[in-house]
Amino acid sequence: MAFENAAFAATLSAAAGDDPVLLAELRGAFRESLAQQIDLLRRARCDGNWLIAAQRIKGLAATFHADELIGLAQGAIDAAPGDPVALRGLDAFLADFDKVAVG
Template sequence: MAFENAAFTATLTAAAGDDPALLSELRGAFRESLAQQIDLLHRSRCDGNWLVAAQRIKGLAASFHADELIVLAQSAIDAAPGDPVALRGLDGFLAEFDRVTPD
Protein backbone atom coordinates (compact mmCIF):
# COMPACT_ATOMS: atom_id res chain seq x y z
CA MET A 1 0.00 0.00 0.00
CA ALA A 2 1.41 3.36 -0.95
CA PHE A 3 0.33 6.47 0.87
CA GLU A 4 -1.09 8.78 -1.79
CA ASN A 5 -0.27 12.16 -0.33
CA ALA A 6 -0.81 14.74 -3.08
CA ALA A 7 -4.20 16.00 -1.90
CA PHE A 8 -3.17 15.62 1.74
CA THR A 9 0.00 17.62 1.19
CA ALA A 10 -1.88 20.28 -0.76
CA THR A 11 -4.40 20.62 2.07
CA LEU A 12 -1.67 20.99 4.69
CA THR A 13 0.26 23.45 2.54
CA ALA A 14 -2.85 25.56 2.00
CA ALA A 15 -3.47 25.65 5.75
CA ALA A 16 0.13 26.28 6.82
CA GLY A 17 1.29 28.53 4.01
CA ASP A 18 5.04 29.11 4.17
CA ASP A 19 5.34 28.18 7.84
CA PRO A 20 7.26 24.87 8.08
CA ALA A 21 6.71 24.67 11.85
CA LEU A 22 2.94 24.89 11.41
CA LEU A 23 3.07 22.35 8.59
CA SER A 24 4.93 19.94 10.85
CA GLU A 25 2.51 20.58 13.70
CA LEU A 26 -0.53 19.91 11.50
CA ARG A 27 1.00 16.72 10.15
CA GLY A 28 1.78 15.60 13.69
CA ALA A 29 -1.74 16.38 14.89
CA PHE A 30 -3.20 14.35 12.03
CA ARG A 31 -0.92 11.42 12.84
CA GLU A 32 -1.67 11.57 16.57
CA SER A 33 -5.44 11.71 16.03
CA LEU A 34 -5.33 8.85 13.55
CA ALA A 35 -3.20 6.68 15.83
CA GLN A 36 -5.54 7.33 18.76
CA GLN A 37 -8.64 6.34 16.80
CA ILE A 38 -6.97 3.22 15.38
CA ASP A 39 -6.02 2.26 18.94
CA LEU A 40 -9.66 2.71 19.98
CA LEU A 41 -10.71 0.43 17.12
CA HIS A 42 -8.29 -2.24 18.30
CA ARG A 43 -9.79 -2.04 21.79
CA SER A 44 -13.45 -1.83 20.70
CA ARG A 45 -15.61 -4.73 21.78
CA CYS A 46 -19.02 -3.40 20.85
CA ASP A 47 -20.61 -2.07 17.70
CA GLY A 48 -21.07 1.44 19.12
CA ASN A 49 -17.45 2.04 20.07
CA TRP A 50 -16.21 0.54 16.82
CA LEU A 51 -18.55 2.67 14.76
CA VAL A 52 -17.69 5.92 16.56
CA ALA A 53 -13.94 5.37 16.13
CA ALA A 54 -14.32 4.42 12.46
CA GLN A 55 -16.51 7.45 11.78
CA ARG A 56 -13.97 9.72 13.49
CA ILE A 57 -11.25 8.33 11.24
CA LYS A 58 -13.42 8.99 8.20
CA GLY A 59 -14.09 12.56 9.37
CA LEU A 60 -10.39 13.15 10.00
CA ALA A 61 -9.55 11.77 6.58
CA ALA A 62 -12.17 13.94 4.90
CA SER A 63 -10.91 17.05 6.70
CA PHE A 64 -7.42 16.48 5.33
CA HIS A 65 -8.48 15.12 1.92
CA ALA A 66 -6.81 11.74 2.56
CA ASP A 67 -8.89 9.79 0.03
CA GLU A 68 -7.25 6.41 0.62
CA LEU A 69 -7.95 6.73 4.34
CA ILE A 70 -11.61 7.60 3.64
CA VAL A 71 -11.97 4.28 1.80
CA LEU A 72 -10.29 2.37 4.63
CA ALA A 73 -12.46 4.07 7.23
CA GLN A 74 -15.62 3.25 5.27
CA SER A 75 -14.51 -0.37 5.15
CA ALA A 76 -14.18 -0.31 8.94
CA ILE A 77 -17.62 1.31 9.29
CA ASP A 78 -19.08 -1.52 7.21
CA ALA A 79 -17.19 -4.22 9.15
CA ALA A 80 -17.85 -5.92 12.46
CA PRO A 81 -15.89 -4.87 15.56
CA GLY A 82 -12.41 -6.37 15.55
CA ASP A 83 -12.44 -7.14 11.83
CA PRO A 84 -8.81 -8.06 11.10
CA VAL A 85 -8.92 -6.92 7.47
CA ALA A 86 -10.13 -3.44 8.42
CA LEU A 87 -7.56 -3.16 11.21
CA ARG A 88 -4.69 -4.34 8.99
CA GLY A 89 -5.63 -1.79 6.35
CA LEU A 90 -5.66 1.09 8.84
CA ASP A 91 -2.48 -0.11 10.55
CA GLY A 92 -0.80 -0.33 7.15
CA PHE A 93 -1.91 3.18 6.26
CA LEU A 94 -0.47 4.56 9.50
CA ALA A 95 2.80 2.66 9.03
CA GLU A 96 3.14 3.97 5.49
CA PHE A 97 2.29 7.49 6.66
CA ASP A 98 5.11 7.24 9.17
CA ARG A 99 7.54 6.12 6.46
CA VAL A 100 6.70 8.98 4.10
CA THR A 101 8.64 12.15 4.75
CA PRO A 102 7.06 15.50 3.98
CA ASP A 103 8.13 17.18 0.76
Template structure:
Protein backbone atom coordinates in the same frame (compact mmCIF):
# COMPACT_ATOMS: atom_id res chain seq x y z
CA UNK B 1 -3.88 0.28 -0.11
CA UNK B 2 -0.70 2.31 -0.19
CA UNK B 3 -0.32 5.85 1.01
CA UNK B 4 -0.02 8.32 -1.85
CA UNK B 5 1.02 11.92 -1.31
CA UNK B 6 -1.47 14.26 -2.87
CA UNK B 7 -4.50 16.07 -1.60
CA UNK B 8 -3.61 15.40 2.04
CA UNK B 9 -0.13 16.91 1.72
CA UNK B 10 -1.54 19.82 -0.28
CA UNK B 11 -4.15 20.46 2.41
CA UNK B 12 -1.50 20.47 5.12
CA UNK B 13 0.75 22.76 3.07
CA UNK B 14 -2.11 25.18 2.40
CA UNK B 15 -3.07 25.27 6.07
CA UNK B 16 0.55 25.85 7.08
CA UNK B 17 0.87 28.77 4.66
CA UNK B 18 4.48 28.00 3.82
CA UNK B 19 5.57 27.71 7.46
CA UNK B 20 7.59 24.45 7.73
CA UNK B 21 7.24 24.29 11.52
CA UNK B 22 3.47 24.62 11.31
CA UNK B 23 3.37 22.04 8.51
CA UNK B 24 5.28 19.58 10.73
CA UNK B 25 2.97 20.32 13.65
CA UNK B 26 -0.18 19.77 11.55
CA UNK B 27 1.24 16.56 10.11
CA UNK B 28 2.10 15.27 13.59
CA UNK B 29 -1.37 16.17 14.84
CA UNK B 30 -2.96 14.27 11.95
CA UNK B 31 -0.77 11.24 12.67
CA UNK B 32 -1.63 11.34 16.36
CA UNK B 33 -5.36 11.62 15.67
CA UNK B 34 -5.36 8.75 13.20
CA UNK B 35 -3.27 6.59 15.55
CA UNK B 36 -5.67 7.30 18.43
CA UNK B 37 -8.69 6.19 16.40
CA UNK B 38 -6.91 3.06 15.15
CA UNK B 39 -6.10 2.21 18.77
CA UNK B 40 -9.75 2.69 19.73
CA UNK B 41 -10.83 0.49 16.82
CA UNK B 42 -8.42 -2.23 17.87
CA UNK B 43 -9.89 -2.21 21.39
CA UNK B 44 -13.56 -1.89 20.37
CA UNK B 45 -15.70 -4.84 21.35
CA UNK B 46 -19.11 -3.44 20.51
CA UNK B 47 -20.71 -1.87 17.46
CA UNK B 48 -21.08 1.52 19.14
CA UNK B 49 -17.40 2.00 19.97
CA UNK B 50 -16.31 0.56 16.62
CA UNK B 51 -18.65 2.83 14.66
CA UNK B 52 -17.69 5.91 16.68
CA UNK B 53 -13.96 5.41 16.00
CA UNK B 54 -14.62 4.66 12.32
CA UNK B 55 -16.76 7.79 11.98
CA UNK B 56 -14.02 9.85 13.59
CA UNK B 57 -11.55 8.45 11.05
CA UNK B 58 -14.00 9.34 8.31
CA UNK B 59 -14.20 12.87 9.68
CA UNK B 60 -10.41 13.17 9.73
CA UNK B 61 -10.28 11.91 6.17
CA UNK B 62 -12.83 14.49 5.06
CA UNK B 63 -11.15 17.33 6.95
CA UNK B 64 -7.73 16.57 5.51
CA UNK B 65 -8.87 15.42 2.05
CA UNK B 66 -7.43 11.92 2.40
CA UNK B 67 -9.13 9.58 -0.06
CA UNK B 68 -7.10 6.63 1.22
CA UNK B 69 -8.18 7.12 4.82
CA UNK B 70 -11.76 7.72 3.74
CA UNK B 71 -11.86 4.38 1.93
CA UNK B 72 -10.38 2.61 4.94
CA UNK B 73 -12.84 4.27 7.32
CA UNK B 74 -15.72 3.17 5.12
CA UNK B 75 -14.38 -0.40 5.14
CA UNK B 76 -14.32 -0.22 8.93
CA UNK B 77 -17.93 0.96 9.01
CA UNK B 78 -18.90 -2.01 6.85
CA UNK B 79 -16.97 -4.46 9.03
CA UNK B 80 -17.57 -6.01 12.41
CA UNK B 81 -15.94 -4.77 15.60
CA UNK B 82 -12.36 -5.99 15.85
CA UNK B 83 -12.11 -6.91 12.17
CA UNK B 84 -8.37 -7.69 11.95
CA UNK B 85 -7.99 -7.02 8.22
CA UNK B 86 -9.38 -3.49 8.60
CA UNK B 87 -7.10 -2.74 11.54
CA UNK B 88 -4.05 -4.12 9.70
CA UNK B 89 -4.79 -1.97 6.65
CA UNK B 90 -5.22 1.12 8.80
CA UNK B 91 -1.97 0.39 10.63
CA UNK B 92 -0.20 -0.04 7.29
CA UNK B 93 -1.61 3.29 6.08
CA UNK B 94 -0.37 5.00 9.23
CA UNK B 95 3.08 3.40 8.95
CA UNK B 96 3.41 4.46 5.32
CA UNK B 97 2.24 8.00 6.06
CA UNK B 98 4.67 8.21 9.00
CA UNK B 99 7.56 7.10 6.80
CA UNK B 100 6.70 9.46 3.92
Protein backbone atom coordinates in the same frame (compact mmCIF):
# COMPACT_ATOMS: atom_id res chain seq x y z
CA MET C 1 0.26 0.35 -0.08
CA ALA C 2 2.24 3.54 -0.42
CA PHE C 3 1.03 6.77 1.09
CA GLU C 4 0.68 9.15 -1.84
CA ASN C 5 -2.12 11.63 -1.63
CA ALA C 6 -1.81 14.89 -3.50
CA ALA C 7 -5.05 16.27 -2.05
CA PHE C 8 -3.78 15.63 1.49
CA ALA C 9 -0.47 17.37 0.75
CA ALA C 10 -2.27 20.29 -0.87
CA THR C 11 -4.57 20.67 2.13
CA LEU C 12 -1.63 20.76 4.53
CA SER C 13 0.29 23.18 2.33
CA ALA C 14 -2.70 25.49 2.04
CA ALA C 15 -3.12 25.53 5.81
CA ALA C 16 0.57 25.90 6.66
CA GLY C 17 1.66 28.17 3.84
CA ASP C 18 5.44 28.58 3.87
CA ASP C 19 5.75 27.73 7.57
CA PRO C 20 7.59 24.40 7.93
CA VAL C 21 7.04 24.36 11.70
CA LEU C 22 3.28 24.68 11.27
CA LEU C 23 3.35 22.01 8.56
CA ALA C 24 5.14 19.64 10.94
CA GLU C 25 2.64 20.42 13.70
CA LEU C 26 -0.31 19.70 11.40
CA ARG C 27 1.21 16.41 10.25
CA GLY C 28 1.89 15.50 13.87
CA ALA C 29 -1.65 16.34 14.97
CA PHE C 30 -3.09 14.28 12.11
CA ARG C 31 -0.84 11.33 12.95
CA GLU C 32 -1.56 11.49 16.68
CA SER C 33 -5.31 11.69 16.17
CA LEU C 34 -5.28 8.84 13.65
CA ALA C 35 -3.17 6.62 15.91
CA GLN C 36 -5.49 7.30 18.85
CA GLN C 37 -8.61 6.42 16.86
CA ILE C 38 -7.02 3.25 15.47
CA ASP C 39 -6.18 2.25 19.04
CA LEU C 40 -9.77 2.88 20.12
CA LEU C 41 -10.99 0.89 17.14
CA ARG C 42 -8.68 -2.00 18.05
CA ARG C 43 -9.99 -2.02 21.64
CA ALA C 44 -13.68 -1.71 20.67
CA ARG C 45 -15.73 -4.67 21.89
CA CYS C 46 -19.15 -3.57 20.75
CA ASP C 47 -20.68 -2.32 17.53
CA GLY C 48 -21.23 1.19 18.92
CA ASN C 49 -17.64 1.83 19.99
CA TRP C 50 -16.29 0.34 16.76
CA LEU C 51 -18.61 2.50 14.67
CA ILE C 52 -17.78 5.71 16.54
CA ALA C 53 -14.02 5.19 16.17
CA ALA C 54 -14.37 4.29 12.48
CA GLN C 55 -16.54 7.35 11.85
CA ARG C 56 -14.03 9.58 13.63
CA ILE C 57 -11.28 8.21 11.38
CA LYS C 58 -13.44 8.93 8.34
CA GLY C 59 -14.12 12.46 9.58
CA LEU C 60 -10.43 13.08 10.19
CA ALA C 61 -9.62 11.76 6.72
CA ALA C 62 -12.30 13.94 5.12
CA THR C 63 -11.04 17.03 6.93
CA PHE C 64 -7.57 16.52 5.48
CA HIS C 65 -8.77 15.20 2.10
CA ALA C 66 -6.99 11.86 2.65
CA ASP C 67 -8.98 9.89 0.09
CA GLU C 68 -7.30 6.53 0.68
CA LEU C 69 -7.98 6.80 4.39
CA ILE C 70 -11.63 7.67 3.74
CA GLY C 71 -11.96 4.36 1.90
CA LEU C 72 -10.25 2.43 4.68
CA ALA C 73 -12.47 4.06 7.29
CA GLN C 74 -15.57 3.23 5.27
CA GLY C 75 -14.36 -0.36 5.13
CA ALA C 76 -14.12 -0.36 8.92
CA ILE C 77 -17.59 1.18 9.22
CA ASP C 78 -18.97 -1.64 7.09
CA ALA C 79 -17.04 -4.33 9.01
CA ALA C 80 -17.72 -6.10 12.26
CA PRO C 81 -15.87 -5.04 15.43
CA GLY C 82 -12.36 -6.43 15.51
CA ASP C 83 -12.24 -7.12 11.77
CA PRO C 84 -8.56 -7.92 11.14
CA VAL C 85 -8.66 -6.81 7.50
CA ALA C 86 -9.92 -3.35 8.43
CA LEU C 87 -7.35 -3.01 11.21
CA ARG C 88 -4.47 -4.18 8.99
CA GLY C 89 -5.41 -1.65 6.33
CA LEU C 90 -5.46 1.21 8.81
CA ASP C 91 -2.20 0.06 10.41
CA ALA C 92 -0.56 -0.10 6.97
CA PHE C 93 -1.80 3.40 6.14
CA LEU C 94 -0.34 4.76 9.39
CA ALA C 95 2.97 2.95 8.81
CA ASP C 96 3.20 4.37 5.29
CA PHE C 97 2.32 7.83 6.60
CA ASP C 98 5.14 7.55 9.14
CA LYS C 99 7.63 6.60 6.42
CA VAL C 100 6.71 9.66 4.37
CA ALA C 101 6.71 11.91 7.44
CA VAL C 102 10.24 10.84 8.33
CA GLY C 103 11.67 10.59 4.85
